[in-house]
Amino acid sequence: MVQYLVGSRASMLAKAQVREYLRPLREQFPAVTFTHRVILEGGDKDRRSLVSDVSAVSGGSAFSSEQEAALARGDVDVVVHSLKDLPTSNPPGLMLLPPPGREEVSDALCGSTLAGLRKGARVGTGAPRRAAQLLAVRPDLQVVPIRGNVPPRLKKIETEGLDAVVVAVAGLRRLGLEHAIGEVLPLELFPPSPGQGALGIQVREDKAAVREILSTVGDAAVDAQVRAERAFLAELHGGCSVPVGAYAQLRADGKLRLFGQVTSLDGAERVSGSRTGPADESEKLGAELAADLIDQGANSILDEARAATAIS
Numbered sequence: 001m002v003q004y005l006v007g008s009r010a011s012m013l014a015k016a017q018v019r020e021y022l023r024p025l026r027e028q029f030p031a032v033t034f035t036h037r038v039i040l041e042g043g044d045k046d047r048r049s050l051v052s053d054v055s056a057v058s059g060g061s062a063f064s065s066e067q068e069a070a071l072a073r074g075d076v077d078v079v080v081h082s083l084k085d086l087p088t089s090n091p092p093g094l095m096l097l098p099p100p101g102r103e104e105v106s107d108a109l110c111g112s113t114l115a116g117l118r119k120g121a122r123v124g125t126g127a128p129r130r131a132a133q134l135l136a137v138r139p140d141l142q143v144v145p146i147r148g149n150v151p152p153r154l155k156k157i158e159t160e161g162l163d164a165v166v167v168a169v170a171g172l173r174r175l176g177l178e179h180a181i182g183e184v185l186p187l188e189l190f191p192p193s194p195g196q197g198a199l200g201i202q203v204r205e206d207k208a209a210v211r212e213i214l215s216t217v218g219d220a221a222v223d224a225q226v227r228a229e230r231a232f233l234a235e236l237h238g239g240c241s242v243p244v245g246a247y248a249q250l251r252a253d254g255k256l257r258l259f260g261q262v263t264s265l266d267g268a269e270r271v272s273g274s275r276t277g278p279a280d281e282s283e284k285l286g287a288e289l290a291a292d293l294i295d296q297g298a299n300s301i302l303d304e305a306r307a308a309t310a311i312s
């Protein structure tokens with residue numbers, strides 16, 4: 001009997017992602033047993049220390065370091081991440097496979113619509129990108145830092161007296177919470193985090209058998225999109241906490257269009273642009289768009305944002 005161990009974080013969202021990922025695999029490979037294993041992360045154990053220790057010291061993420069260590073040791077055969085939570089730097093010996101189909105990439109405002117928010121309304125988000133994007137269109141808003149999993153973040157509308165919160169549509173849909181959506185935010189003003197809505201399927205490079213099986217459910221179009229978005233982020237030396245948004249779409253003519261944006265934390269300064277090119281050169285497209293935005297002044301916006309988020 002062939003058995004593969006599939007790792008993920010402990011959250012409801014992580015478990016929903018594993019179920020979604022394994023459904024077609026179990027159908028296609030009935031002779032293979034896929035068994036889920038929860039791997040706790042530093043960021044799950046103690047949310048207060050999230051920004052400081054793990055990510056700052058190792059360059060890794062407070063949400064993925066333990067998963068990657070388990071994979072490298074061979075405790076699990078594959079890890080199912082939210083791709084946007086994975087750093088763009090790849091640990092030696094590990095690799096990402098093409099993700100399966102992607103959920104909706106947009107962010108959503110929950111609790112209100114944008115136009116329905118009163119002057120000075122309190123909107124909850126812990127993401128510098130979302131705060132910056134909100135302030136760029138509504139400088140009157142008061143952004144309230146919140147963190148945690150998706151359901152508790154929604155509850156904070158009531159418990160913290162917020163007018164709204166911003167969360168990913170993908171997370172809401174995977175949790176069956178799309179009824180909470182007040183408005184899906186428009187992509188050109190609120191481009192998501194690179195990789196948002198896609199799963200990060202991580203394996204060991206040297207495990208050919210599991211790579212082969214998992215590759216059968218990979219989607220080449222999604223792979224091209226997320227490679228472009230993540231190459232853009234990497235070229236800007238961004239992590240998951242910089243005010244960088246991007247999304248790529250495959251056009252009817254087969255070309256890939258990548259849109260990217262960098263916004264200052266107060267929303268006052270913004271550079272954005274787009275590039276279109278061959279889908280099989282998606283990473284080049286991402287690097288070229290990053291260079292365009294650096295020419296427009298992206299680096300000074302990002303340096304300022306990094307300095308501000310490092311002390312807060």
Ligand SMILES: NCc1[nH]cc(CCC(=O)O)c1CC(=O)O
Binds near residue numbers: 150168198
């Ligand atoms: N950083 C938390 C996180 N990681 C993945 C998702 C769901 C969206 C996705 O799968 O990309 C979320 C929630 C959110 O951003 O609101």
